[in-house]
Amino acid sequence: MSITLRLYRADDEEAAIALWQRTWQQAYPSIDFAERLAWWRERWRGELVPNAAIVVAEDNGALLGFVTIDKDGYLDQLVVTPEQWGSEIARFLVDEAKRLAPTGIALLVNKDNARAIRFYERNGFVHAGDEVNPTSGSPVLRMAWSGTSSSRGASGSA
Ligand SMILES: CC(C)(COP(=O)(O)OP(=O)(O)OC[C@H]1O[C@@H](n2cnc3c(N)ncnc32)[C@H](O)[C@@H]1OP(=O)(O)O)[C@@H](O)C(=O)NCCC(=O)NCCS
Numbered sequence: 001m002s003i004t005l006r007l008y009r010a011d012d013e014e015a016a017i018a019l020w021q022r023t024w025q026q027a028y029p030s031i032d033f034a035e036r037l038a039w040w041r042e043r044w045r046g047e048l049v050p051n052a053a054i055v056v057a058e059d060n061g062a063l064l065g066f067v068t069i070d071k072d073g074y075l076d077q078l079v080v081t082p083e084q085w086g087s088e089i090a091r092f093l094v095d096e097a098k099r100l101a102p103t104g105i106a107l108l109v110n111k112d113n114a115r116a117i118r119f120y121e122r123n124g125f126v127h128a129g130d131e132v133n134p135t136s137g138s139p140v141l142r143m144a145w146s147g148t149s150s151s152r153g154a155s156g157s158a
Pocket residue numbers: 023024027076077078079080081084085086087090107108109110113114115116118119122
Protein backbone atom coordinates (compact mmCIF):
# COMPACT_ATOMS: atom_id res chain seq x y z
CA MET A 1 0.00 0.00 0.00
CA SER A 2 1.29 3.44 -0.89
CA ILE A 3 -0.63 6.29 0.72
CA THR A 4 -0.70 9.63 -1.08
CA LEU A 5 -1.91 12.85 0.52
CA ARG A 6 -3.30 15.57 -1.72
CA LEU A 7 -5.78 18.39 -1.69
CA TYR A 8 -9.45 17.58 -2.23
CA ARG A 9 -10.84 18.08 -5.74
CA ALA A 10 -14.46 18.66 -6.77
CA ASP A 11 -14.64 15.22 -8.33
CA ASP A 12 -13.88 13.62 -4.94
CA GLU A 13 -17.32 14.62 -3.66
CA GLU A 14 -19.17 11.33 -4.09
CA ALA A 15 -16.35 9.25 -2.62
CA ALA A 16 -15.81 11.67 0.28
CA ILE A 17 -19.47 11.73 1.23
CA ALA A 18 -19.76 7.93 0.95
CA LEU A 19 -16.68 7.57 3.15
CA TRP A 20 -18.12 9.98 5.71
CA GLN A 21 -21.35 7.94 5.86
CA ARG A 22 -19.68 4.54 6.07
CA THR A 23 -17.13 5.61 8.67
CA TRP A 24 -19.55 7.36 11.02
CA GLN A 25 -21.98 4.44 10.64
CA GLN A 26 -19.25 2.14 11.89
CA ALA A 27 -18.41 4.47 14.79
CA TYR A 28 -22.06 4.94 15.84
CA PRO A 29 -24.04 1.88 14.62
CA SER A 30 -27.23 2.97 16.38
CA ILE A 31 -27.53 6.21 14.38
CA ASP A 32 -28.95 6.14 10.85
CA PHE A 33 -26.44 8.17 8.84
CA ALA A 34 -28.27 7.48 5.57
CA GLU A 35 -31.02 9.65 6.98
CA ARG A 36 -28.51 12.48 7.52
CA LEU A 37 -27.00 12.31 4.06
CA ALA A 38 -28.86 15.22 2.47
CA TRP A 39 -28.05 17.43 5.47
CA TRP A 40 -24.42 16.36 5.29
CA ARG A 41 -24.11 16.97 1.55
CA GLU A 42 -25.44 20.49 2.04
CA ARG A 43 -23.04 21.13 4.91
CA TRP A 44 -20.14 19.67 2.95
CA ARG A 45 -20.84 21.81 -0.12
CA GLY A 46 -21.92 24.95 1.67
CA GLU A 47 -19.64 25.11 4.72
CA LEU A 48 -16.64 22.82 4.54
CA VAL A 49 -15.55 22.83 0.89
CA PRO A 50 -15.70 26.66 0.59
CA ASN A 51 -14.15 27.44 3.99
CA ALA A 52 -11.67 24.71 4.85
CA ALA A 53 -8.60 23.12 3.39
CA ILE A 54 -9.43 19.46 2.82
CA VAL A 55 -6.65 16.93 2.50
CA VAL A 56 -7.45 13.43 1.32
CA ALA A 57 -5.48 10.21 1.71
CA GLU A 58 -5.67 7.79 -1.17
CA ASP A 59 -4.21 4.54 -2.30
CA ASN A 60 -4.27 3.76 -6.00
CA GLY A 61 -7.13 6.17 -6.54
CA ALA A 62 -9.21 4.86 -3.62
CA LEU A 63 -10.14 7.50 -1.05
CA LEU A 64 -9.22 6.15 2.41
CA GLY A 65 -9.54 9.24 4.58
CA PHE A 66 -9.72 13.02 4.81
CA VAL A 67 -9.24 15.89 7.21
CA THR A 68 -10.72 19.39 7.11
CA ILE A 69 -8.93 22.35 8.67
CA ASP A 70 -10.06 25.96 8.36
CA LYS A 71 -8.07 29.20 8.45
CA ASP A 72 -8.66 29.55 12.20
CA GLY A 73 -7.23 26.10 12.86
CA TYR A 74 -10.62 24.49 13.53
CA LEU A 75 -10.64 20.82 12.59
CA ASP A 76 -14.20 19.79 11.77
CA GLN A 77 -13.70 16.32 10.31
CA LEU A 78 -11.09 13.62 10.51
CA VAL A 79 -12.34 10.44 8.88
CA VAL A 80 -10.47 7.23 8.10
CA THR A 81 -12.07 4.22 6.46
CA PRO A 82 -12.75 1.60 9.18
CA GLU A 83 -10.65 -1.00 7.32
CA GLN A 84 -7.65 1.25 7.98
CA TRP A 85 -8.28 2.08 11.64
CA GLY A 86 -5.09 1.34 13.52
CA SER A 87 -2.96 2.15 10.47
CA GLU A 88 -0.88 5.31 10.09
CA ILE A 89 -3.37 7.13 7.89
CA ALA A 90 -5.06 9.13 10.66
CA ARG A 91 -1.68 10.34 11.91
CA PHE A 92 -0.59 11.29 8.38
CA LEU A 93 -3.76 13.36 8.05
CA VAL A 94 -3.51 15.04 11.44
CA ASP A 95 0.16 15.82 10.78
CA GLU A 96 -0.87 17.49 7.55
CA ALA A 97 -3.51 19.51 9.41
CA LYS A 98 -0.79 20.61 11.85
CA ARG A 99 1.41 21.66 8.95
CA LEU A 100 -1.46 23.74 7.54
CA ALA A 101 -2.33 25.23 10.96
CA PRO A 102 1.05 25.54 12.71
CA THR A 103 -0.21 28.03 15.31
CA GLY A 104 -2.66 25.51 16.75
CA ILE A 105 -5.74 23.38 16.20
CA ALA A 106 -9.05 23.19 18.05
CA LEU A 107 -11.76 20.59 17.63
CA LEU A 108 -14.87 19.19 19.29
CA VAL A 109 -15.26 15.47 19.77
CA ASN A 110 -18.22 13.58 21.21
CA LYS A 111 -17.47 12.64 24.80
CA ASP A 112 -18.44 9.03 24.08
CA ASN A 113 -16.03 8.80 21.11
CA ALA A 114 -13.30 7.15 23.18
CA ARG A 115 -11.32 5.94 20.20
CA ALA A 116 -11.01 9.40 18.66
CA ILE A 117 -10.20 11.00 22.03
CA ARG A 118 -7.43 8.48 22.60
CA PHE A 119 -6.10 9.10 19.10
CA TYR A 120 -6.00 12.88 19.62
CA GLU A 121 -4.35 12.51 23.04
CA ARG A 122 -1.65 10.36 21.52
CA ASN A 123 -1.11 13.02 18.86
CA GLY A 124 -0.49 15.93 21.22
CA PHE A 125 -4.01 17.26 21.83
CA VAL A 126 -5.10 18.18 25.35
CA HIS A 127 -8.55 18.43 26.93
CA ALA A 128 -9.69 22.05 26.78
CA GLY A 129 -13.20 22.03 28.26
CA ASP A 130 -16.64 20.49 28.10
CA GLU A 131 -19.22 21.87 25.68
CA VAL A 132 -22.51 20.96 24.09
CA ASN A 133 -22.81 20.40 20.37
CA PRO A 134 -25.13 23.21 19.22
CA THR A 135 -26.68 21.04 16.49
CA SER A 136 -27.22 17.72 18.27
CA GLY A 137 -27.24 18.87 21.89
CA SER A 138 -24.85 16.05 22.78
CA PRO A 139 -21.95 16.55 25.20
CA VAL A 140 -18.65 17.20 23.47
CA LEU A 141 -15.09 17.67 24.56
CA ARG A 142 -13.00 20.55 23.23
CA MET A 143 -9.48 19.42 22.42
CA ALA A 144 -6.56 21.59 21.43
CA TRP A 145 -3.11 21.24 19.99
CA SER A 146 -1.04 24.26 20.84
CA GLY A 147 1.06 24.48 17.73
CA THR A 148 4.73 24.31 16.97
CA SER A 149 6.78 26.64 19.15
CA SER A 150 8.71 28.02 16.17
CA SER A 151 5.48 29.26 14.59
CA ARG A 152 4.72 31.26 17.72
CA GLY A 153 8.02 33.05 17.34
CA ALA A 154 9.54 31.75 20.56
CA SER A 155 13.19 32.65 20.55
CA GLY A 156 14.06 30.39 23.44
CA SER A 157 16.43 32.97 24.86
CA ALA A 158 15.99 34.46 28.29
C1 LIG B 1 -10.81 8.96 14.80
C2 LIG B 1 -10.04 8.16 13.76
C3 LIG B 1 -9.66 9.06 12.59
C4 LIG B 1 -8.76 7.65 14.44
O1 LIG B 1 -8.05 6.83 13.56
P1 LIG B 1 -7.63 5.35 14.03
O2 LIG B 1 -6.81 4.75 12.94
O3 LIG B 1 -8.85 4.62 14.45
O4 LIG B 1 -6.74 5.71 15.32
P2 LIG B 1 -5.66 4.79 16.03
O5 LIG B 1 -6.02 3.35 15.86
O6 LIG B 1 -4.31 5.23 15.59
O7 LIG B 1 -5.84 5.24 17.53
C5 LIG B 1 -6.98 4.89 18.25
C6 LIG B 1 -6.62 4.68 19.70
O8 LIG B 1 -7.81 4.42 20.45
C7 LIG B 1 -7.69 3.18 21.10
N1 LIG B 1 -9.05 2.64 21.17
C8 LIG B 1 -9.70 1.87 20.29
N2 LIG B 1 -10.95 1.63 20.72
C9 LIG B 1 -11.08 2.29 21.90
C10 LIG B 1 -12.12 2.41 22.82
N3 LIG B 1 -13.31 1.87 22.62
N4 LIG B 1 -11.88 3.16 23.94
C11 LIG B 1 -10.70 3.75 24.17
N5 LIG B 1 -9.67 3.68 23.29
C12 LIG B 1 -9.87 2.93 22.19
C13 LIG B 1 -6.72 2.38 20.27
O9 LIG B 1 -6.13 1.35 21.02
C14 LIG B 1 -5.71 3.48 19.92
O10 LIG B 1 -4.93 3.85 21.04
P3 LIG B 1 -3.43 3.31 21.24
O11 LIG B 1 -2.67 3.63 20.00
O12 LIG B 1 -2.94 4.03 22.44
O13 LIG B 1 -3.55 1.83 21.45
C15 LIG B 1 -10.89 6.97 13.22
O14 LIG B 1 -11.13 6.04 14.28
C16 LIG B 1 -12.21 7.41 12.63
O15 LIG B 1 -12.28 7.75 11.45
N6 LIG B 1 -13.29 7.42 13.46
C17 LIG B 1 -14.63 7.82 13.04
C18 LIG B 1 -14.71 9.30 12.79
C19 LIG B 1 -14.25 10.09 14.00
O16 LIG B 1 -14.55 9.75 15.13
N7 LIG B 1 -13.53 11.19 13.71
C20 LIG B 1 -13.02 12.10 14.73
C21 LIG B 1 -14.08 12.93 15.35
S1 LIG B 1 -13.62 14.60 15.61
